[in-house]
Amino acid sequence: MIEIRNLKKSFGSNLVWEDVSFSIEQGETVAIIGRSGCGKSVLVKHLNALMYPDSGEVIIDGRNVFDLEYISLRKMRQRFGVLFQGSALFDSLNTFENIAFPLRYFTELNEEEISDKVMEALELVNLAGTSEKSPAELSGGMRRRVALARATILQPDFLIYDEPTSGLDPKTSEEINQLIISMAKNLNITSIVVTHDIHSVLKIATKVAFLEDQGLHWYGTVEELRDSDNEELMSFVSASEYQIRN
Ligand SMILES: Nc1ncnc2c1ncn2[C@@H]1O[C@H](COP(=O)(O)OP(=O)(O)OP(=O)(O)O)[C@@H](O)[C@H]1O
Ligand SMILES: [Mg+2]
CATH class of the missing domain: 3.40.50.300 (P-loop containing nucleotide triphosphate hydrolases)
Incomplete structure (x- = not known):
């Protein structure tokens, strides 16, 4: 609460x-x-x-x-997971790296564990297959979903x-x-x-x-x-x- x-x-x-x-x-x-x-x-x-x-x-x-x-x-x-106004993805990082970012920053997970979690998160937001795409290649709705996957990747309360x-x-x-x-x-x-x-x-x-x-x-x-x-x-x-x- x-x-x-x-x-x-x-x-x-x-x-x-x-x-x-x-x-x-x-x-x-x-x-x-x-x-x-x-x-x-x-x-x-x-x-x-x-x-x-x-x-x-x-x-x-x-x-x-x-x-x-x-x-x-x-x-x-x-x-806390945060979906900022306007998505705020890192333009220079692809979808995979955008979602992996909090895992790299806050956890000690290895590459395989990171990859498993990112793939799972991508499926949850119906974006499987877009991990190599950059934010510029995504539609507004897709960017919002990548931001959502990133915001939930640490399983926030x-x-x-x-x-x-x-x-x-x-x-x-x-x-x-x-x-x-x-x-x-x-x-x-x-x-x-x-x-x-x-x-x-x-x-x-x-x-x-x-x-x-x-x-x-x-x-x-x-x-x-x-x-x-x-x-x-x-x-x-x-x-x-x-x-x-x-
Ligand atoms: N970092 C800041 N420094 C100075 N003033 C700020 C700052 N952030 C917000 N404000 C001011 O605080 C007030 C509230 O801003 P806020 O961004 O929370 O509005 P909002 O309700 O989210 O508006 P919107 O619906 O347009 O997003 C505004 O007057 C804004 O100019
Ligand atoms: Mg606002």
Whole structure:
């Protein structure tokens, strides 16, 4: 479980949000929504202490991640897989090496063990046979799947997706949604998904966190979202649906 307690973050005079608190239970898929610039990417970067807050805590297994020293910090970060906004593959490395990267960096596995794990990961994301291809030779959807294979290669407990379907056509988005669902189920991963795509939210999420007005404006289950009469939330959701339809 991840407990976010009273987080506040600003950059100079730019207050991103203050007093954000909510908990993410084991095995859940929490969607983080809100308009551009409301601080979704900044929030998820706090979960594994890639960014530090002005104040507040993120508690994982009873410990505040912002208090961790080098070795425990590194161990904690290994429990997270991250699919960064825009995939962020290494352009100079082929598919195989992109996925192998965390194994080379964090483990002592030999070449054969690395190869076995990479091939298994490629199959999991339906990309068998592409290991020699460079990122430039792959489509947007394929790049997203390579990034997903890389993010899961260390068998993380938590997986952060920052806009996993943005810029993809509806069919490819649907494939990515299905992969997110199957990762959560088959690998029992706790997922945190930043997205603008309300269709994805309804399909994949168990809980929804809505950031607005420099804070967490609404937090609840997907069922509660469907029934909600919260004005700001509904206006955000219908604007997104309008965008999807048009
Ligand atoms: N490294 C940084 N240094 C200074 N300001 C930053 C930094 N990262 C983000 N910000 C600012 O923090 C605010 C929130 O940014 P963030 O990237 O989290 O938004 P977002 O909700 O993810 O937006 P989008 O939907 O467009 O991705 C913005 O005002 C942004 O300019
Ligand atoms: Mg963002």
